[in-house]
Amino acid sequence: MSAPMVRVEGLRKRFSVPRREAGLRAALRALVRREFRVVEAVQGLEFSLAPGERVGFLGPNGAGKTTTLKMLAGLIVPSAGRVEVAGFTPSDRRPEFLRRVSLVMGQKRQLSWDLPAIDNFEFNRVVYEIEPAQYRRRLDELTALLDVGEVMRRPVRQLSLGERMKCELVAALLHGPQVLFLDEPTIGLDVSMQLGIREFIRRYNAEHGATVILTSHYMEDVAALCPRILVIDEGRLRFDGSIEALRRQIRPLRRVSVRAATLPAEPAALGRVVLCEGSRLVLDVEPERVPAVVQALVALPEAQDLAVHDAPLEEVMRALFGREEEAAEVG
């Protein structure tokens, strides 16, 4: 068995953040005497990732996902614990390590705003010491795959959000990183652009064997890209496994829906009723009872649109974090 690409043991990060009450008086008082609060952003994380894995970090806002990602990338020095990525300690920021990783952040850009992306790529060629022939080959491949051949010749400030993100990906991948950190790469993008970026990341992972670690506000990103997820909440690891395993653990019931001219008189006898309105019935059913329930629903008069599916990931997360009033956020 190959050595893990990422190994995290007892990882902790503590921040000291200033706090004050609202209002002018409190602001003036804070000028003289500032109060600080210690925030335990990450509290003893333990996990390891194999080379080539695609892993999603899930959790509500402020859960510690981005802090963890930045500690893995070497940007933030841990307060305690041990991190090893590609055989290096990230916080040492050794050039050999930095050449093996790349970080793409949906809300920050590395490309110079005023210049065409192609100038930025050329700069990265020098920074990462990429041989000219190798650079040309990679650039051709990446730009063809992401369809930015013409886009990269326009100033970045004139690009759409999606075009800019594609160029950010090219800039991040020109040096062929072994580990790719993606922090909300599809934020703000339309659905078709999200699909394109997702497909690209999947292909990059499959063909290059890079380990991909993703955080995203879009559950579809994580569900489509990551066979394994790590759920982090209040800096602690709450779940480590597949999305299916998470669903089985948190929301094991399967959702069965149907339309029919006449609905059963006692739908609760079939399962937990989610919706029973007009001609539409939605039930949550225990997995072992699904065949029997489907048989009963098919037998309804003029039955149509019968569907069986898992609980949506949003609902699973909502149940996990016990927040019924709002959809759990991821990212």
Place this chain on the structure above:
Amino acid sequence: MRALGDMSDRAGPSRHVPRVLFYVRLVAAQLEMSTLTALQYRLGFWTEGLLGLLWSVLGIAPLFVAVDHLGAVEGWGRWDLVVLTGCFTMLSGLFTALLQPALRESMTHILKGTLDYVLLRPADGLLLCLTCAFRPWHLVEVLGGAALVIAGLSLGAVPVTATGVLAGLVTGAAGLIALYAFGVLVLCASFRALQLQSLTHVMEALMDFGRWPAQVFPPLLRALFTFVIPLLVMTSYPAEALLGRLSWGTVGQLVAVSATLLTLARWTWLRAIRGYTSASS
């Protein structure tokens, strides 16, 4: 869809490229990026150029008006003062063209959290910060300063010697290092207190003290401007060295001051980076 192909041949340093050469290429690439940015907008480029020229001329013009009326100041003759003004103008030009824009850009990176991308590059983060922005037109000021130094030395009574020029170059380099070290300390302060861009203007205002010979300052201020805020190391002493008035012992002391400042700046930078929290995304 096309295949990505084999990208496993990762980037890395060529076995035959010494690190010094890599850093020379890197600095050149950074300066090229800034120059490309300046060239990107034609109107902005020419406006910046005109303003840069105007700024340089306005900085030097009073000297031409006053040169006939300049008397000796604490042993400095008229042309000696022109040499001093030349040294000051060169340093001021280097500050405005190279250090000030880089400091402001780096402070903005810290404020916005985009320093993340600078620190993720496989090169020295401090060097990347200190060369990340450049205003090419302000190099005109450096050329103007060099012309003043040459004019002052040519027209003055003091003969120019090779050792004097060498001592001037060594002291000038020490002054430049001191300036950069001071800039790094200012940059490190912005890790703790954000929005310190105005500190670069304070630096600029402080540098004005460098227009005057060291001898005009009382001993306490002279020590302050030599060892704490080494303005005199940057201007007055290089001029004195060029005029052949500085002993090699003093040159050695000035180099030591610069080296100490540089070490302190580097140590402070490394500590600041370890405490970097990165702006939230």
